[in-house]
Amino acid sequence: MSDALEAAAAACDEVAHELEQALAHVRVAAEHYRQGAAPRGAAHAWAAHGHLLEATERLGTQAREHARRSVPQTD
Amino acid sequence: MSRGGYVMHLGRVPYAEAWDLQRSLAGAVSQGAIPDTVLFLEHPPVVTLGRRTDESAELHIPEANNVEVVETDRGGKSTFHGPGQLVCYPILDLKRHGRDVKQYVRNLEEALIETVAPFDLTGERIDGLTGVWLTSPPRKLASIGVHVSRWVTTHGYALNVDLDPAPFTDWITACGLEDATFTTVAREVGRDVTVDEVRPHAVAALEAVFGLELEELPADDGAGLWAQPVHHELAAK
Numbered sequence: 001m002s003d004a005l006e007a008a009a010a011a012c013d014e015v016a017h018e019l020e021q022a023l024a025h026v027r028v029a030a031e032h033y034r035q036g037a038a039p040r041g042a043a044h045a046w047a048a049h050g051h052l053l054e055a056t057e058r059l060g061t062q063a064r065e066h067a068r069r070s071v072p073q074t075d
Numbered sequence: 076m077s078r079g080g081y082v083m084h085l086g087r088v089p090y091a092e093a094w095d096l097q098r099s100l101a102g103a104v105s106q107g108a109i110p111d112t113v114l115f116l117e118h119p120p121v122v123t124l125g126r127r128t129d130e131s132a133e134l135h136i137p138e139a140n141n142v143e144v145v146e147t148d149r150g151g152k153s154t155f156h157g158p159g160q161l162v163c164y165p166i167l168d169l170k171r172h173g174r175d176v177k178q179y180v181r182n183l184e185e186a187l188i189e190t191v192a193p194f195d196l197t198g199e200r201i202d203g204l205t206g207v208w209l210t211s212p213p214r215k216l217a218s219i220g221v222h223v224s225r226w227v228t229t230h231g232y233a234l235n236v237d238l239d240p241a242p243f244t245d246w247i248t249a250c251g252l253e254d255a256t257f258t259t260v261a262r263e264v265g266r267d268v269t270v271d272e273v274r275p276h277a278v279a280a281l282e283a284v285f286g287l288e289l290e291e292l293p294a295d296d297g298a299g300l301w302a303q304p305v306h307h308e309l310a311a312k
Contacts, residue, residue, distance in 0.1 A: 021099060025099060028092075037086065038292070039084055040083075040085045040086065040088070042083065043083050043096055043100065043114065044096060046109050046112075047095075047099030047100050047102075048099070049103055049109070050099055050100060050101075050102035050103025050104070050105075050108050050109070051102060053102075053103070053106040053108050054102050057106070
């Protein structure tokens with residue numbers, strides 16, 4: 001595998017990790033809201049939001065890198 | 076000029092959950108998804124180890140005490156957390172507060188000194204040591220341990236409000252200090268003092284020291300992420 005593909009795969013792993021953490025936090029948030037613990041639920045919801053933004057940024061970076069490498073060579 | 080921020084009172088939260096929450100909220104603060112955010116909470120009994128902890132020298136927990144021990148990424152040595160201790164985790168972007176970690180720790184000490192002043196307690200710093208002390212003789216009232224990544228802070232301080240300080244010396248050599256004495260607000264003022272009584276003073280002190288206007292996330296049923304002025308500001312971005 002080329003270094004570029006390995007870097008792309010690693011970036012995707014990092015995005016997956018961020019999304020898994022976001023998923024875990026929203027599940028905990030739901031649990032706390034059901035127990036009436038609004039601030040604790042909100043804190044976890046915001047934590048999830050942070051992970052989603054991080055995942056979005058990393059995907060964007062990866063997409064830009066992909067686009068940069070995909071520009072066809074012109075004669 | 077004051078900046079907006081959030082303050083959340085989370086109640087009693089297991090250490091691992093609170094640590095995970097801090098790290099994730101630090102990401103949200105770093106991303107600009109939320110403003111500076113301050114968590115207030117209490118922990119069930121737990122011993123935490125800092126990056127400078129010497130386990131063989133500092134830990135002597137009796138076998139009968141099945142207390143949780145957690146290795147953390149904060150600075151400092153070992154400490155004990157338990158109910159009756161006001162734990163404060165400010166998640167601040169230091170790019171807005173001077174980019175100076177030493178000054179940040181000094182500011183936390185200042186906030187603690189201001190927090191206990193309404194109880195007629197004169198908190199002091201001791202050269203070469205972090206935390207807030209009463210003198211004389213020296214008695215440690217609050218501990219500080221912080222972590223900073225990408226200029227965003229996690230961990231913070233623990234103020235002994237009303238708890239048995241025996242674990243600081245009987246279970247561990249807290250902060251790595253042999254022969255140190257630990258005290259509480261309640262012990263010093265000679266009456267029961269609750270964490271709820273101290274917390275408003277802690278919020279006001281952080282606002283004053285860090286130039287923040289902290290908006291409390293209400294705990295009322297149904298209150299949550301909406302109808303918060305700061306949220307409206309964020310939404311307008």
